[in-house]
Amino acid sequence: IVRTADRLAARLGVPVVPAYASAAAPTVPDAVRALAARGRHRVAVASCFTAPGRFATECAAAAPGAVSAPLGTHPALARLLLHRYDQALRTPATTTAPAALAPA
Structure with a gap:
């Protein structure tokens, strides 16, 4: 996921923090807070979820901006x-x- 985040950052020209829904750190809410602490208040979440569900919903709730839909x-x-x-x-x-x- 780190490599994907690095590629996304290079393409967009903005900081990208890899985050996880469970079992690893940082969580999406932690990553959003870390970006806000760096002055980044317009945050988007590019999720890698394959389907809607609990994790996708929780991650979307943590994001103050846009959230990509599950890959579906x-x-x-x-x-x-x-x-x-x-x-x-x-x-x-x-x-x-x-x-x-x-x-x-």
Whole structure:
């Protein structure tokens, strides 16, 4: 996620703080507060959620500005998932590979 944030910052020419919905820091509210402390009061959240739900709702509530919609059913997402699945099938199984991804 850090690499994605760096790319977004380079493209937009503004500070981008990678943040997380759970299990890692900073959280979205913490990142928004950190940006506000740096004088950035117009904050947008570019979310990577695949569907609406609790995390997407909580992150949107923390943002004082625009929030991108969940990725949803965009055809590019479906193509990416299929590509990753195909890659997994071509990769030798590891000791904990899920049965659905193990080579036939």
